[in-house]
Amino acid sequence: MTPVVTQISWTNHLLIMSGCKSDEEHEFYIHLCIKENYSKRQLERQLDSGYYERYMPRYWSQNNLPYEVDFLIQRENDIFPVEVKSEANTTSKSMKKFKELFPDKVRLRIRFSLDNLNLDDGVLNIPLFMADQADRLIGLALEKRKQ
Template sequence: PESVKMWTEARDVSAMQEALSGIIGAYERDFAKHPNISEFPKISMIWKSIPSQLARENKKFIYKVVKEGARAREYEDALQWLVDARLVHKIYRSSAPGLPVAAYDDLSAFKLYLVDVGLLRRLAQLAPTAFGEGNRLFTEYKGALTENYVLQTLITQFEVLPRYWSQNNPPYEVDFLIQRDNDIFPVEVKSEANLASKSLRKFKELFSDNVKLRVRFSLDNLKLDDDVLNIPLFMADQADRLIGLALKQLNP
């Protein structure tokens, strides 16, 4: 893509920013060009609300964040247009790691991620330096950017769209569930140095018969600790191969 080329070949931050803005502008012009014109304002509002949706600690999509008083039935067609156009990924909450995964979808609970993490950063109007700012600027949003990045890599490696799992009282949440062959693996994404994985532990406690391996993406090194495979973020696009190697080591 042009934005990547501007950085990898020219190291021109301004040109990269301009290219990303151009892509976002082209998408937003499509909102008025292709769907029913009556859906244009709703599509635009959903699109522009995504950074706000992901900035929340609980990243579950809330229609009232789009517009005060908004209801699902009023906006679901506009949302589906964005999904069908592959500009956003709609990740459903799963009630359990069962097959087929769609049978366990909670259709009332889902998260929206952008098709590209660079576009998400630009849409959120964060400077490129935000990735290196640590916690000075933001904590929760760094997690959102990291999750969006990992999701991008998972979608290209696994046939079934990932889900996520959560429960309340007390609250636990596993960022993604991925299906590899006929197995489902819980995935946690860490953008901080803290690698505590309470939700992964709880998931195994609840679904011990279904969990062959737990996966964590983080800044730490590649390692297999009991049944937890830690994958460095820069190796996220090798997840399928690394999970296969870990399973062979656990079950020689």
């Protein structure tokens, strides 16, 4: 197995070292460069646009209460709580609580599970095998909810 340090150019390493604020961001861009085979220009564009801040999933929990949302994702100016369920039980008290706490900020809640594709009561269920289509499906669900 080739060490990570030799899998991207020295120029890209310098850009990442000078442009990242945390170890997590540094690691994110190194792996992105390896996966996408970024040139210097492509990496500069991603660094300048704040790609890490826009696309890194976030996590939410409420202190002293048993509520937690697996991820928070940002799409344009919206924040979406995301739950991932691998079993048949897909109830989510945490997403309901998140909606209660931020009622005018949550346009849609997202759940990845083994269930079929479904939009019900503001919850978009995306089957696990369709996870790579999440952005497109979120866009369609938001359009449907406008109607």
